[in-house]
Amino acid sequence: MAHDPTLALTPPSPAALRGLRVVEMGQLIAGPFAAKMLGEFGAEVVKIEPPGAGDPLRNWRLLQDGTSVWWQVQSRNKQSVAIDLRSAAGQDLARRLIAEADVLVENFRPGQLEAWGMAPEQLLALNPKLVMLRVSGYGQTGPYRDKPGFGVIGEAMGGLRHLSAEPGRVPVRVGISIGDTLAALHGVIGVLMALRHREVNGGQGQVVDVALHEAVFNCMESLIPEYSAFGVVRQPAGSALPGIAPSNAYPCSDGWVLIGGNGDSIFKRLMAVIGRDDLAQAPDLADNAGRVARVAELDAVIGAWTAQRTMAEALAALDAARVPAGKVYTAADIHDDPHYRARDMILQQATRDGHTVAVPGIVPKLSATPGTVRSSAPRLGDDTDAVLAGMGLTAAQIAELRARGVVA
Incomplete structure (x- = not known):
C-alpha cells in the first residue's frame, strides 16, 4: 500500500502486522472497525464495496463534501475496490482475492457468503491458511441465526440496555454503537489468536464466529453469577456503581x-x-x-x-x-485536552478531498511496533485498477469488466 504524502504523520516504524493481507467484505461498523484496527498495525486491507453508493457509512452522520467524516477514521489504511458481488464474475474476483489473503472479514447476514458460493469449507479448500472473521447479530448457529440483528439489538439481548437507565425510567442508548464496537474488538482478538494457532500448527486457518449480543454479554461482569447464586436480577442504577461505594x-x-x-x-x-x-x-x-x-x-x-x-x-x-x-x-473537552494531545490521541489527518480533519489516534500503544496511519480513507473504487492489475488482469480485461458493471 502506497504511503500518502499528504499526511503529516509519525515516521514509519516496524509494523506488528506487516505482510498480513486482509480482505474486508461487509459494511457499516463491526466488520470494518475490526479491519481498521488490523490496518492500523500494518496489515494490507483491501475493502470490497458495491459499485454505486459503496459502503453506507460513507453517507452516515455529518458529511464534508458529500463524504462522512466518520468514514475518514473507519477506512484509513484501506484500499477500496468496487466489485458487484451479486454477479458471478464479481464473486470470482472476490474468490481470487481471498485465495491470496491471510484474513477475510465479513459481517453479512448468515448464509450470504454461502449463497455466493463462498462457504467456509469452500474458501478453506481454496486457501487452507485463511482466517475468516464472521460478525453477525446472533452468530452462525442457533435458532436465532437468521434473524436480522443490529448492534442496538445485541446491546439489548446482551443485558446492557436493561442497565443503562435511571431507575424506573426508559432504558437508553449508551450514545455510540457500542455493541458493534465490542463485537469488532472481540473479532480482532479472535483473528490474532487464530493467526497464532496457524503459526504453530502447520498453517491451518479457521473461522472466528462473533455474535453481537455475545460480545456485549461477555462484558456483563457478575450479572449471571449473581442471578444463579442468589436469584438477583441486577437493576438500573443510573450513574452509581451498584454494590461499590461511594x-x-x-x-x-x-x-x-x-x-x-x-x-x-x-x-x-x-x-x-x-x-x-x-x-x-x-x-x-x-x-x-x-x-x-x-x-x-x-x-x-x-x-x-x-x-x-x-x-x-x-x-x-x-x-x-x-x-x-x-x-x-x-x-x-477531548479535542482540547493536553493529555490526549501528549499521547497522540488526536491526529490531524488529510482527506483525499483536500481537507484536514482531527481524528482519534491509535489504541493500543505498542512500544516497538506502534500503529500508524499510512493512507487516508479512499474514495469509492480508488484502488480497483491497481488491485486487479496486481491479480494479473490486463487493462483490457479490467475495461471489459467495467463496461459490464462488474467493477467500478
Missing part, C-alpha cells in the same frame, strides 16, 4: 464531577477532603460492605460538598488528595 456523579455549580472513592484508603482521603473525618474514622465504613449499607448518606454528603464548588475547584482538591475524579468530557 462511586457516583455529583453536582458542582457548573456541571458534574465523577468521583470514585470506593477504595478503603481512598475513602478516608475523600472524607478528609470534604471535612468529614468522623465518617473517615467510622468503624462500620472501613470496608466496602459497610459503605454500601450507608451509600445514600455518603452520596448526600459528598454531593453537598461538590455543590458548593465549581468543577475546577472540586477537581483541584480531589487531585491533591489523590482521589480518582474527573469531569464528564464533551467532544470539545
Whole structure:
C-alpha cells in the first residue's frame, strides 16, 4: 500500500502486522472497525464495496463534501475496490482475492457468503491458511441465526440496555454503537489468536464466529453469577456503581464531577477532603460492605460538598488528595485536552478531498511496533485498477469488466 504524502504523520516504524493481507467484505461498523484496527498495525486491507453508493457509512452522520467524516477514521489504511458481488464474475474476483489473503472479514447476514458460493469449507479448500472473521447479530448457529440483528439489538439481548437507565425510567442508548464496537474488538482478538494457532500448527486457518449480543454479554461482569447464586436480577442504577461505594456523579455549580472513592484508603482521603473525618474514622465504613449499607448518606454528603464548588475547584482538591475524579468530557473537552494531545490521541489527518480533519489516534500503544496511519480513507473504487492489475488482469480485461458493471 502506497504511503500518502499528504499526511503529516509519525515516521514509519516496524509494523506488528506487516505482510498480513486482509480482505474486508461487509459494511457499516463491526466488520470494518475490526479491519481498521488490523490496518492500523500494518496489515494490507483491501475493502470490497458495491459499485454505486459503496459502503453506507460513507453517507452516515455529518458529511464534508458529500463524504462522512466518520468514514475518514473507519477506512484509513484501506484500499477500496468496487466489485458487484451479486454477479458471478464479481464473486470470482472476490474468490481470487481471498485465495491470496491471510484474513477475510465479513459481517453479512448468515448464509450470504454461502449463497455466493463462498462457504467456509469452500474458501478453506481454496486457501487452507485463511482466517475468516464472521460478525453477525446472533452468530452462525442457533435458532436465532437468521434473524436480522443490529448492534442496538445485541446491546439489548446482551443485558446492557436493561442497565443503562435511571431507575424506573426508559432504558437508553449508551450514545455510540457500542455493541458493534465490542463485537469488532472481540473479532480482532479472535483473528490474532487464530493467526497464532496457524503459526504453530502447520498453517491451518479457521473461522472466528462473533455474535453481537455475545460480545456485549461477555462484558456483563457478575450479572449471571449473581442471578444463579442468589436469584438477583441486577437493576438500573443510573450513574452509581451498584454494590461499590461511594462511586457516583455529583453536582458542582457548573456541571458534574465523577468521583470514585470506593477504595478503603481512598475513602478516608475523600472524607478528609470534604471535612468529614468522623465518617473517615467510622468503624462500620472501613470496608466496602459497610459503605454500601450507608451509600445514600455518603452520596448526600459528598454531593453537598461538590455543590458548593465549581468543577475546577472540586477537581483541584480531589487531585491533591489523590482521589480518582474527573469531569464528564464533551467532544470539545477531548479535542482540547493536553493529555490526549501528549499521547497522540488526536491526529490531524488529510482527506483525499483536500481537507484536514482531527481524528482519534491509535489504541493500543505498542512500544516497538506502534500503529500508524499510512493512507487516508479512499474514495469509492480508488484502488480497483491497481488491485486487479496486481491479480494479473490486463487493462483490457479490467475495461471489459467495467463496461459490464462488474467493477467500478
